[in-house]
Amino acid sequence: DFEADRETGYDTDLVTFTGSAFGRGVSEDDCTFVWSDKDGRELGRGKELSVILPIGSHAITLTVTHDGVSASTTKPDVVTIADGRVFVELGATPTPPYNTKATAFTNILDAIDYAQDGMMILVGEGTFFEKDTLKLTKRVRLVGAGPDATVVDASKFTTAANRTFYINNAQSILSSLTVQKANANQYGAGIAIGTNGGTVSNCVVRNCYVGGHHGSGIAIYCNSDAGRVSHCVITNQTTGIYDNNYAGAVMMEKGRIDNSLVAYNSDPSSGYGGQITLQNSAVAENCTVVGNT
Numbered sequence: 001d002f003e004a005d006r007e008t009g010y011d012t013d014l015v016t017f018t019g020s021a022f023g024r025g026v027s028e029d030d031c032t033f034v035w036s037d038k039d040g041r042e043l044g045r046g047k048e049l050s051v052i053l054p055i056g057s058h059a060i061t062l063t064v065t066h067d068g069v070s071a072s073t074t075k076p077d078v079v080t081i082a083d084g085r086v087f088v089e090l091g092a093t094p095t096p097p098y099n100t101k102a103t104a105f106t107n108i109l110d111a112i113d114y115a116q117d118g119m120m121i122l123v124g125e126g127t128f129f130e131k132d133t134l135k136l137t138k139r140v141r142l143v144g145a146g147p148d149a150t151v152v153d154a155s156k157f158t159t160a161a162n163r164t165f166y167i168n169n170a171q172s173i174l175s176s177l178t179v180q181k182a183n184a185n186q187y188g189a190g191i192a193i194g195t196n197g198g199t200v201s202n203c204v205v206r207n208c209y210v211g212g213h214h215g216s217g218i219a220i221y222c223n224s225d226a227g228r229v230s231h232c233v234i235t236n237q238t239t240g241i242y243d244n245n246y247a248g249a250v251m252m253e254k255g256r257i258d259n260s261l262v263a264y265n266s267d268p269s270s271g272y273g274g275q276i277t278l279q280n281s282a283v284a285e286n287c288t289v290v291g292n293t
Contacts, residue, residue, distance in 0.1 A: 001073055002062045010084025012141070013118030014050045021064045032065040038076075053081045086111050089124040108134055108142070108152065115140045123177060125149040129156045134165050136172040136198060144177025147204040147233070154182040154189075154208075163187070164208075168194030170226040178204040185211055189237070193255065197226020204233045211239075225281075227255030237265040249275055249292065252282035264291040 002019040009015050021031045028047060035043040035051075038059040043051055058081065061074040083097070087104030088111045095103035098114065101124065105111040108128055111121045117139040125145045130152060136142060144150030154164045164182040165174060174191070182189035190205035234249045249265035250257060262275055275292040276284055 002060070002075070004060075004075075004079050006079065008080050008082065009053070010116075010118045010120075011052065011055050011081050012084030012120040013052065013139075015053055015079055015081075016048060016050045017060060017062070018048050019062045019064065020047075021066065023066075026066050030066060034063045034065070036061045036063070053079065055081050055083055057081075084119045086115050086119055086121045087124065088121060088128070090126040090128070107131075112136065112138075112140070112142070123150050127151040127153050129153050130164070131156065131158045133162050136165065136167045136174060137169050137196075139169055139171040141173040141175070142177075143173075143175050146176050147178045147202065150177040152177060152179050154180070157183075163189050163192050165191040166194065167191065167198030167200070168196045170197040172198040173201065174199070175201045175203060178206065180205075180207050182208040183211075184209075188251075190234075193222060193227040193229075195222050197222045197224065197228075197255075199228045199230070200232060201228075201230045202232065204235070205237070206233075207236045209238050222253065222255050224254060225256055225283075227252070229255070229257040230259055232257075232260045234260065234262045235264050239267045251277045251279075252284075253279045254281045256283045256285065257287060258283075258285040260287045262287060262289045262292065266293050 002017050005016040017035065019033045021028050033047050034045050035049045037043055043049060057077045058079050059074060059076040060078050061072055063070055063072040083099045085099050087098060087101050088108050089101045089104040090106060092102060092104040092106055094105050098105055108123060108130055109132060112134055115121055115138065119140050121140060121142040123142065123144045128151065152164055163184040164179045167174060179190040189208040189210045191200055237249050249262045265275065275289050278284060
C-alpha cells in the first residue's frame with residue numbers, strides 16, 4: 001500500500017509518496033519498491049518517492065518485490081496537480097489566476113499575498129518600486145529574471161525605515177534579482193531571514209542603509225542552519241552610528257553564506273568594519289571579501 005502527502009498540489013512543488021509492505025516473513029528492508037505512472041513509466045525506486053508531476057490528475061502504481069514475488073497497488077486520481085506559477089509583470093492586466101505574463105500581477109506584494117504553499121512567483125524584467133516589506137513566510141519560491149534584469153527598489157516605501165524582504169520559512173527561496181536602496185533601523189535593510197530560516201541565491205543586494213545595528217545588507221537570524229545565502233553579491237552598504245554596531249554588509253547567527261562576494265561596504269561607526277559578522281555556529285565558505293571599511 002502507499003499514501004500521498006496531499007490530494008492536490010502544484011506543478012512547481014514536490015509530491016511525496018510513501019509505500020509500505022507487510023505479510024508473513026516480509027521485511028521492508030528486503031523489499032524493492034518501484035513507482036510508475038498510468039502509462040507504466042518508472043518514476044523512481046525506494047520506499048519514499050518525491051517527484052514533481054505535470055498538471056492533471058495522476059494514477060500512481062507501486063510495485064513491491066520480495067524474494068522474487070511481486071505485488072502491485074494502483075490508486076487512480078490519487079493526486080491532482082494545478083498550475084503553480086504566479087507571474088509579476090510591469091504593464092500587465094491583472095486577471096486571476098495570474099498565471100500568464102499578460103494577466104500577471106503588476107507588483108510583487110500582491111503576488112506574495114495571493115500565492116499558496118508550493119507555488120512559484122516569477123517576476124519579470126524591470127524595476128519594481130514596492131511600497132512595503134515583502135514577507136516570504138509561506139513555502140514559496142520567488143524568482144526574478146536575473147539580477148541584471150529584475151530590480152526591487154525600496155526608495156519609495158510608504159514607511160521610510162523598512163527592510164525590503166523578510167524571509168521566515170525554511171522552504172522559502174528568493175533568487176535571481178537585485179535588491180537596492182533599502183533603509184532599516186536594524187536587522188537587515190535589504191533582506192532579513194528570521195528564526196525559521198530560508199534561502200537567498202543568485203541575488204545582488206546594493207546601496208542599502210541601516211541606522212542601527214545587525215547588518216545593513218543581509219542579516220540572518222536562525223536557530224539552525226536553516227538560513228542560507230549563496231552565490232550572491234553584497235555591495236555598497238552603509239551602517240549608521242549605534243552602540244553595539246556590527247558589520248555593514250552581513251550579520252549572521254547559525255546560518256551560512258557561501259560562494260558570495262562581499263565588497264565595498266562601509267561601517268564608519270565601529271571597529272567591526274563593513275564586511276561579515278559571524279556568531280555562534282554561523283559559517284562563511286568560499287566567499288570573497290574585499291574593499292570593505
